[in-house]
Amino acid sequence: MWLMVASVPLLPAVLMVSSRFRVKVSSLCHRALAWALRLVRGKVCVRSIHAFVFSNCTHGKADSVLETFDLYAGTHPSFCISPQTAEAVDEVVRRVRPSRVLELGMHCGYTSVRLLRLLPPAGRLITVEQDPLTAELGEEIILVSGFKHTQFQVLTSSSAEAIQTLHSHLEPDKETSAGLDLVLMDHDP
Template sequence: MWQSTVSLPLLSVLVLVAVRYWHHLGGFCRSVFSGGAGKGSGRRGAVQLTHSFVLMNSTHGQPDSVLQTFDLYAQTQPSLSIGKEKGEFVDCVVHRVAPTCALELGTHCGYTAIRILRRLPSSAKLYTVEQDPATAEAGEEMILVAGFKHSQFQMLISPSSAAIPRMRAELGVRAVGLVLMDHDVEQYLPDLQALEQEGLVSTGSVLLVNNTHAQGARDFLRYIHSNPRYSVHSQRHGMLEVQCQQGSIDGTR
């Protein structure tokens, strides 16, 4: 008899907790079940573990709190976010360039997207591309948790090679003032050439390119350094800032 007396109130409490923290529990469960099924799912597992920690420990609606919680997690656990030092470099470039349209290739946990959105002009928009649906879902939720709205950004869930041609034809984007590349380094050069072909980068556009030390980025670097239309403006913490100089970079359209 006493067991039922104790268990019923306890059951009620558990139900209330489950309802209140349903999204938190969901993120935790996703991280547990996605972590051990191979290389791709291991990457998703790292994203989901970060997502769950930030979701439960940050102050929702406050971008600074969300970013600080990301950085706190990265101090002791593996993280795919670019980190505070590179993040502050991104802050400076976005503030200086003040693009009306920005493109991020590789959303990951949403950390860099949040940093970009904090510094964009109020009328600007960010397009962020992530090919893995589970990773895209986690990144998008983090951006929303930070307090940004869908009117300020759009998630494109597809490979970058498919997303770039959509921007002009389907989304009506005419030019991109800032492009951040933080995805597959072997896609850097083909994606830049696709942006050129679509006429999306032009004089004044800025490229922020992560992981340029990787072997797969050699063709991209060779192309940038040998092309008079591009100039390396600065490099910090392994991230390169490239500016589009005067001269036609228009596509064939």
């Protein structure tokens, strides 16, 4: 109570400073909010997104899973890519027509599902996630979307470690070369 009484005389000064330096103050507030969300999201976001998608989507339908992700992202803070970025990624995948894709940074599995639904039936996605819990929940979302383990592989390691051991995860077959057709880095370096 005493803190509120002590802060009332400062209110006009705070309002004057905030109106005079509105852009700088809003930028500072935006950065503080982004920092707080990054701090909270890593521990809470993955479980809440997983629970929401798992309980609200139509199992076995990748498009339903993606729509449910978008619904969640529209009402909650999340690291899922924006609809514009998602469309751009889809366009690149359609143009390149890859059969082997490496995704660095799986998070909740949103981009993994987007990629898998555009790959050919014999296509394969290798996705990398550093956090074991996030990797497990993301893998479950991919399976709920209707994809099989033969279509994807989740590597639980840092991107740098995964790249060093990548050759052991690429199985050459008769239809494709032993390399990758597309690499997507879905996290900050």
